[in-house]
Amino acid sequence: MSIKKKLGMGVVSAALGLSLIGGGTFAYFSDTVATTNTFASGTLDLSINPEYVIKAENIKPGDIMPRAFELKNDGSLDISSVDIHTDYDVDYGDKYNGGDLGEHILVHFMKNVDKNGLGNIVVGPNNVITSTTLAELRDANGLPDAVANKLYVNLPWLGETNGEKAGLKAGDSDDLVVVFEFVDNDEDQNTFQDAELTLYWNFEAHQTSGTLK
Template sequence: MSLKKQFAVALASVGLGAALIGGGTFAYFNATTEIKDNTFAAGTMKIGAQPASQVFNVNNLKPGDWMERTFKVKNEGSLDVNQLLMSLQYSIHDEGGNQANPEELADNLKVYFLSSDNSAVPFDDRIILNSHNGKTLKQLKDGGQLDISSWGTIWRDLKPNANEEIYIGIKFLEDGKDQNRFQGDSVNLTFNLEGKQGAGERR
């Protein structure tokens, strides 16, 4: 093969390789546009309680006594509060140090949500009959929670800026035995309220 023919074959091979590497590029028309200023802002969950301290301040208790109080929960956020849960923390003063287990007092004080604060109706008749209702202080400290929103038709989603009045009762349980070991003892507790959002929805 002459040098001229060899050179022509080499050029053809180079051209074919470039076409394969380029992937068959071609010329075209195109146009673009944009959609600006898309924003996504998260809402807020915030609740407040009134009063914020000393809902209960009771002395001279004896087994069988009960106490009733009310407080208000306000939705201070921008989202509905779909579920409201209560737990608590406490410290116990064991007068005389005569209890083998100071936590026993916390097992004899039971917290309930009530349907109203109408004192004309017996306390036990106002306890909301619900499997989620009625837990001792110790149960509420050890991870248990009272679910206010389990009231069914009584509870509604708490809308932003709305208030809900909560009726609460605590009973000093009688265990049918000598309870002298509790004389002079006391409990200081803090209620912890947690509001939760509802399910996600199409927006």
């Protein structure tokens, strides 16, 4: 082999060796920027006014006790529904010989004043959403929805009809009416004389569905 060919092969081998050592890398301009990101969650804050729904003394079978109260959303998130969880304790008197007073207290849930489209409190049989005893409410565990409106319609040419949309927007409030009735069922109800029933209502608010942010 001639000297020129040997030198040529040596140069090629040296270049290949440098390429392998260098790893075939090249230098480019680059730039970076840092971001600080936050995820701040909203709040569900339901309040009731007054703090108690009913206080009644010296009641007897046949008594009817209408009561009004306000639910307000003091949080930053809209509420989709409000479940009412019921429980109660009864302190019976000396004449007690059996029975559950909660089975004799009927609760009539009236249409939500803000949802019925009338703009005022209407107590009457035509505005009753559902009627159930305290005992049945306790066993139902979370009924009914206090801010529901299944009849809500939004028509482009008429606007909103039948009151407000179901749920409770942040900063908004709803006026509600319930009618308690000590049912006179023609039975011997002397067992409930001098009894005292303490009713516990827990209002559980639920968030609306997730949305695109």
